Each structure stands twice: as C-alpha cells, then as structure tokens.
Amino acid sequence: MNALLRTVLNHLIKTGDLTVTDAEGVKHRFGDKTGDPRHIHIKTRRAERAIAINPELKLAEAYMAGDLDFLEGDMYGLLQLVFENAGPIAAKEPWMRAIDGARRAGRRLQQINTIARASWHVRHHYDLSGDLYRLFLDPDMQYSCAYFETPKATLAEAQLAKKRHIAAKLLVKPGHRLLDIGCGWGGLGLYMAKYLKADVTGVTLSEEQHAVANERATEEGLSSTARFNLQDYRSLQEPFDRIVSVGMFEHVGVNHFAEYFQHTARLLKRDGVFLLHAIGRSDGPGATNPFIRKYIFPGGYIPALSEVLPHIERAGLVVTDIEILRLHYAETLKAWREAFMANRDIAKSIYDERFCRMWEFYLAASESAFRWQNMMVFQIQIAHRQDAVPLTRNYIEAEEKRLKRLDSAPRGANTEMPVRSRGATGK
Incomplete structure (x- = not known):
C-alpha cells in the first residue's frame, strides 16, 4: 500500500x-x-x-x-x-x-455566474433526463430539503409539509403577485396558485424544468395564474408582493451575493415578504467540495450565514426571521439515495455505470455532510419593513394547519374556514 x-x-x-x-x-x-x-x-x-x-x-x-x-x-x-x-x-x-x-x-474565479455562464451551469445538472429524477424524487418533483414534521413521515408527506411551511411564512393572500426564483419543475409555484390563489411567476434557466412546469400548469388548469419563464431573475423589472427562492441561492456564487439581494430588494414591494431557503455551512466560509464543483454543480457555492447577512443589510432589507433546518436534509437525501439505489439498473439504462457510480457518491456524500459534518439548511424571512410580518411566530403554525385542511381534503370538498385578517400586528 x-x-x-x-x-x-x-x-x-x-x-x-x-x-x-x-x-x-x-x-x-x-x-x-x-x-x-x-x-x-x-x-x-x-x-x-x-x-x-x-x-x-x-x-x-x-x-x-x-x-x-x-x-x-x-x-x-x-x-x-x-x-x-x-x-x-x-x-x-x-x-x-x-x-x-x-x-x-481561487473560489471567486470558479463562481463567475454571469447570465450566460449561469445558464450553462444550470443546464449541466438540471437538464439531465427527467426520467432520472423521477426515479428518486417524490411525485411532485421537489428537488430540495423536505420538512419532516414526524420521524415517520414519508418523503411525499415531508415535501408537502415543506411547501406548507414556506407558504405560511410568506403570508400569501389571494391575488398577491408571487415570484419563484429558481422554480424547478413548478411544484411550489403550483401549490401557491392552487391553494393560496396567488398570481405566480416562476423563473428557471433549465429548459427541461421550464417545459415540465408549464405542462403541469396546463394539466392542472392553472396556466392563467401560474406562468413559468425561461429567464434569469436579473432581467425581471416588475414588482412583486411576495418572493420565494428554494434551492437556487446555492448557484449564485460569492461574487454575486450583493447583486442578488440588490435585485430582490428592487423587485420586492415595500410591504412585501421574501423567503430564502438555501443550504448553508455551520462552520464559517469555505470552498466548494472539488467533486461537487467538477461533476455536479459547477459554479455553485454553499455559503455561511456570516457571508449572506451582510449583503441583506447592505441592500437595505430587514431580516424578520431565521430558522435552521438541521437533519431534515439528511433524511431527505437518505430517501433519495435509497430510491436511486433501488432503481439503479434503470438509471444505468438511461446513462451508464460510471454515471451511476458518480450519482451514488454524490447522494451518499451529500447525506453524510448533513448528518455528520457542517451542512445545514437555513430559511431567512426578509422584508423592507419591520412590521411586514406579525410580532410572534404563532401565525406560522396557524397557517400550516389551515393549509393542511385544504391540501389534504378529498377532491371537491370545501374545507376552507373564514380567516381573520393577517395584518402586520397579527391581531
């Protein structure tokens, strides 16, 4: 040896x-x-x-x-x-x-994510065959950290709970214009349009995700209120009542943090709410794992909160809430890894043995990083004004319960209850 x-x-x-x-x-x-x-x-x-x-x-x-x-x-x-x-x-x-x-x-040279380069970086990963992702994701194609309300929750249940949790923090009201930055295959935006009656605009740089998201909107009869564009968020101009971004900030890169929050500050209305959900480091700034950078997410970077918060402050925004999801992503990745391995032969028929070994390592290493190392997920609620959200966090649980009655009801059932005004004071 x-x-x-x-x-x-x-x-x-x-x-x-x-x-x-x-x-x-x-x-x-x-x-x-x-x-x-x-x-x-x-x-x-x-x-x-x-x-x-x-x-x-x-x-x-x-x-x-x-x-x-x-x-x-x-x-x-x-x-x-x-x-x-x-x-x-x-x-x-x-x-x-x-x-x-x-x-x-050398990390700044590795994370130059101009509009042109960002598009290539996204296509490298997200324009893989949709059949591959269907082998291990939940039916809604949520490719981000789930929210396990109980240890026995299934992946599908936990992903639905994640959508409720995010929706509750956004305080979405019917007719609100909502921007989903990095909309994936459309699941979160469709949820907002269907259950919260939001007017949703989703943007992605993945042609595969763009096509699937719009197809789903048409199939669900939501195409008039949920539109998904093949577009960089930096080209948007119109204001939004609510902004959400799930699993996209990891692709921004340290060079572009200031630009990201300056743009979102410009797009967010003065009384608006922005929820940022992203992977973070618990041990301070670092560098992207070389395997991940070379084979999985070129141009990507997992930030520490100490790298993110100063840019929020400099953009003139206010942090109204931060929550750290610790082992939720480890459990999510465990479910993905086990499903991928159970369907490994199918994945091999789509690609080849080398690809399967690469993805096996990617999923195993990622789960390990969340379970035993320094990775976590943060949700930062952001606004222009201190009074944009209620004084206490009680509204989150109350809204989750209301949404659970809606999204768990049999098709055609009317379980909506009168909702008291959810103004800034929460009264």
Whole structure:
C-alpha cells in the first residue's frame, strides 16, 4: 500500500472495522474491529497515491473509474466510518490544508455566474433526463430539503409539509403577485396558485424544468395564474408582493451575493415578504467540495450565514426571521439515495455505470455532510419593513394547519374556514 495512504488511515480510523485490499492484493486492517465491516479494493497504485493526496476528489474519481470497488459494505458505509472518526470538522493533514487554502483563494474565479455562464451551469445538472429524477424524487418533483414534521413521515408527506411551511411564512393572500426564483419543475409555484390563489411567476434557466412546469400548469388548469419563464431573475423589472427562492441561492456564487439581494430588494414591494431557503455551512466560509464543483454543480457555492447577512443589510432589507433546518436534509437525501439505489439498473439504462457510480457518491456524500459534518439548511424571512410580518411566530403554525385542511381534503370538498385578517400586528 502507498505509505502516505497507510499513514493517513492509521491516523484517522481509530474505531470501526475497515479493510483495504491494495493494488498488490495485500489486505490492511484499520480501526478497533467494532461495528459493521467495510472492505474496499483499490486496484491501482496510481489510485492509492491520488486518494492519499486529495481524497475529497480522488476517492470519488477512483470509484467512478472502477479503480475502487467494495468487497463488503458500500460508499455510504465507508463515508459514515470516515466522518464518525473525523468528528464534525475533519482533521486534515498539512498538504490537505494547503489544497483547501488554494481552493479558497481561487473560489471567486470558479463562481463567475454571469447570465450566460449561469445558464450553462444550470443546464449541466438540471437538464439531465427527467426520467432520472423521477426515479428518486417524490411525485411532485421537489428537488430540495423536505420538512419532516414526524420521524415517520414519508418523503411525499415531508415535501408537502415543506411547501406548507414556506407558504405560511410568506403570508400569501389571494391575488398577491408571487415570484419563484429558481422554480424547478413548478411544484411550489403550483401549490401557491392552487391553494393560496396567488398570481405566480416562476423563473428557471433549465429548459427541461421550464417545459415540465408549464405542462403541469396546463394539466392542472392553472396556466392563467401560474406562468413559468425561461429567464434569469436579473432581467425581471416588475414588482412583486411576495418572493420565494428554494434551492437556487446555492448557484449564485460569492461574487454575486450583493447583486442578488440588490435585485430582490428592487423587485420586492415595500410591504412585501421574501423567503430564502438555501443550504448553508455551520462552520464559517469555505470552498466548494472539488467533486461537487467538477461533476455536479459547477459554479455553485454553499455559503455561511456570516457571508449572506451582510449583503441583506447592505441592500437595505430587514431580516424578520431565521430558522435552521438541521437533519431534515439528511433524511431527505437518505430517501433519495435509497430510491436511486433501488432503481439503479434503470438509471444505468438511461446513462451508464460510471454515471451511476458518480450519482451514488454524490447522494451518499451529500447525506453524510448533513448528518455528520457542517451542512445545514437555513430559511431567512426578509422584508423592507419591520412590521411586514406579525410580532410572534404563532401565525406560522396557524397557517400550516389551515393549509393542511385544504391540501389534504378529498377532491371537491370545501374545507376552507373564514380567516381573520393577517395584518402586520397579527391581531
């Protein structure tokens, strides 16, 4: 085995049971032999050396290329073993810290998301076959963190609860003009139009999502109140009563945070409410994981709150509420990973084995980051005025209960109850 790799594994794996068969066929065992065994075979010396020097990228690439295989366990189990030994913030060897430093220094060059480049970056991921996403997403095609009200909630139930939770924070009233920045396949916007009677404009840079969202609006008879445009939010001019953005801010990039909030401030009416739902870092600013940047989300970046809040302030906006969703995305990703693996043969027929290994690593690593490392989801409620929302948060639960009566009712049933005015004081 490569000497550097053996040193790294000896330092890192103190508990658990990891066996590595090296390129020469020799077995090496690490840990205290407790827990479920994991056994990997690294087939080439080149792969051993690459993984030792740059594990965040080269472990995935070796697996994608077939230079690493599992004799016992799977990728998720291996990552669990590594992260549970490393702790919340993984200790890194000096050369790994140097690589991280170089990534941080160069991150602004990697996140130039002009309108033209942003469109290409989005198409790279979201214009994959819709049949692929249908293999693991819920029926509404929600490709963002769900909201698990109970541990036993299904993925579909949790995604519906997420839409209720967001809608409740937005205080949407019938006829409100609502902008959905990064509207995905249209599920959230259609929910707002159907149950809250909002006039919805959704924007996306994905041609696949644009087509599906409008097709769904037509099928549900909502095309007059829910329109989805193939458009960059920066080209919009008209004002909106409500703005929502779910899972899009991660694609903005540090270079464009100021621009993002300046535009949303301009688009939001003076008495409006904006709800931003995005992935964040709990340990401060960093750099995009090299595997994610190269293969999954080019141009993307997960920000720390300390990087986001100053730009909200400078745009003249007021933060009226912040909520941190901790393990909700770990549970969401678990459901996606299990569904993807159950349908792996179908995914392989759409793409190929290398693609399936890439996505297996993506889903396993992402879940691991939320479960054992530094990733979380934040929801920031934003306004121009301090009195744009009620004084206490009680209105959120009350509105969720009202919406649950509506979206859970049998088709054709009238369960709407008279709603008291939800003015700024909440009285």
